[in-house]
Amino acid sequence: MLIAERLMDDVLTPPTDLEALAHCLNVSGFESEDMPLSGELRRIGSHFRVFYSSYLAPLQRRFTIAHELGHAVFALTGRNYPRTGEEVERICDMLAAEFLMPTVEFRNRLGEEPTAERILELSTLFKAPLFSTAIRAAEFKDLSVFTLEDQAVTWTFGIIPKGTAYKRSLYLKNALESVSKNSSGDITFAMSGDVFPSQARLTWTLIANGNRALCVLRKMRLARQPGQRYDALADGKSV
Secondary structure (H helix, E strand, O other): OHHHHHHOOOOOOOOOOHHHHHHHOOEEEEEEEOOOOOEEEEEEOOEEEEEEEOOOOHHHHHHHHHHHHHHHHHHOOOOOOOOOOHHHHHHHHHHHHHHHOOHHHHHHHHOOOOOHHHHHHHHHHHOOOHHHHHHHHHHHHOOEEEEEEOOEEEEEEOOOOOEOHHHHOHHHHHHHHHHHHOOEEEEEEEEOOOOOOEEEEEEEEEEHHHOEEEEEEEEEEOOOOOOOOOOOOOOOOOO
């Protein structure tokens, strides 16, 4: 965050002006290319240039460019800067998220009780991929974010499993049945537990031309009542 803040001191956001940010990193520009990789940073003379796949969707293209600008941050550290490896790629993803969705600005616009519709709005506002936006919101607010299609979880970040394993939990199953019946919604339902009873707030909105629903689940701890029992799977401990 500190690295991004220093680099983006005069860069307009949201959405982030990636060309202005590139200028700060000795990157001459961005170029589309028919390539097997999503993106690549190349040295062209005394400057660098970002190349990205011509097959990328617009928002994914922005994340790829931001990721490659993360590699440019490494390049500024010296001739023997690290170029490859899982840790390098992980850090470049973190820098990309920070470049596109700066922490302070993103937190302020996210609000205290994020909903699926709000995450969708922020994806549009920051011009960041929807799933990247959802993950960033989840990390800041301890949420579970996932997509539901034909009663199956097709993508997930958090405690909800992929597939239909959630159907073993009666509380969650009943809640998600509401998703298939309405294009958007906001409900609170019981999620009790051995250690502490809780409730969860579930919000959702349709995406992908109405073929899938983006769901946001937030658990809320409640005071435990004497003698109260619970379903451990519903609380997320077994998922």
